[in-house]
Amino acid sequence: MASEEATGGLQIHPMDQFIVKPLFGGDTIHWYTPTNVTLWMALAVLCVVLLLVIGTRGRAIVPSRVQSVAELAYGFVYKMVEDVAGKDGLKYFPYIMTLFMFILFANFLGLVPMSFTTTSHIAVTATMALAVFFAVTILGIVKHGVGFLSLFWISSAPLVLRPILAIIEVISYFVRPVSHSIRLAGNMMAGHAVIKVFAGFAGVLGVGAIFPLAAITAVYALETLVSFIQAYVFAILTCVYLRDALHPHH
């Protein structure tokens, strides 16, 4: 690697943590091979089940701590869907909740040392972003037919500007899945790589390692925040796209 050659003995492999490896040995990765992706996604599922199913099994009127957190997550996403996508968007609340909970736990689990961050992979985020993109596009066309195209025809703008705005709107519409997916993967990857680079410095600095360690602590705190915010951003953008599909008329 470039950094390795430049610093001689310094052994920093910030990208190694993102390698997809088969879990049970072997070299080939078929589409069905259980890999570390499988493991960490399964752990995310486990966390979701622990929080939202096991945590709420008491069905208490006065909730326990875990049930409180589960209700908080439910209320948070429910309100977000209601506020952004409107009342008729609530039909799609379970889908958005699924995306939010998966991304949230994948991000948080990625912060566990030695773990693998599934959401740092563009394959994962692009799949979700494209799924959202196609879902809302098809939904918009099914609900409004040709009327869905009024999303690109800004009737409040002067008539002269409308064709130009329409071109811009179309381009921005099709760029949505790209920004939607790269934002999440890029954030996760960059933060984890930075932590790893600082960790590499810490390994060779001896007593001076206190500085990279302090930096790691700071970046780790920031990453914890970013983990939540990126899950929130992904979910709220999904709501925004959903609103556009449900109400294309500005």
Next chain:
Amino acid sequence: MASQTHAAEGTAHATEAVGMPQLDFATFPNQIFWLVVTLVVIYFVLSRIALPRIGAVLAERQGTISNNIAAAEELKLRAQEAERAYEKALADARAEAQRIVGEARAEIQADLDAATAKADAEIAARSAEAEKAIAEIRAGAMESVTEVARDTAREIVAAMGFSADAATVDAAVQSKLKG
């Protein structure tokens, strides 16, 4: 043949990343497959179990809270009603007490008046009687005095050695007493 190239790449990347592992397209089918499995599992867990349950719990809590608030409101109304009834009873009792006191006072006043009148009458009767008795006694005394005077005068006349008939003495005494 695609899997063969993937296999080769997989071997090369197993230990050390060259460039970005994110752009190793050989791992894409694997990641996408497991992602879809994961999302489907989460979706079913959420839509079948978790979300209805949490929604029900929240609705139940909301119901309980609004029920309790309504019950509290009703109890408050009843308390106010009871307070009003209590106030009314208190006022009634006070008025009743006032009335009874007034009545009793009037009765006592009447009794007192009657007793006073009776006592006055009795006192008047007694004093009249007493006056009469005193007049009698006075009359009696006057008579006795006349008699004693007459007797004494007669004795004195006799003692002085004069003889005078009783009639003369009596007349003299009588005239003196009158004078």
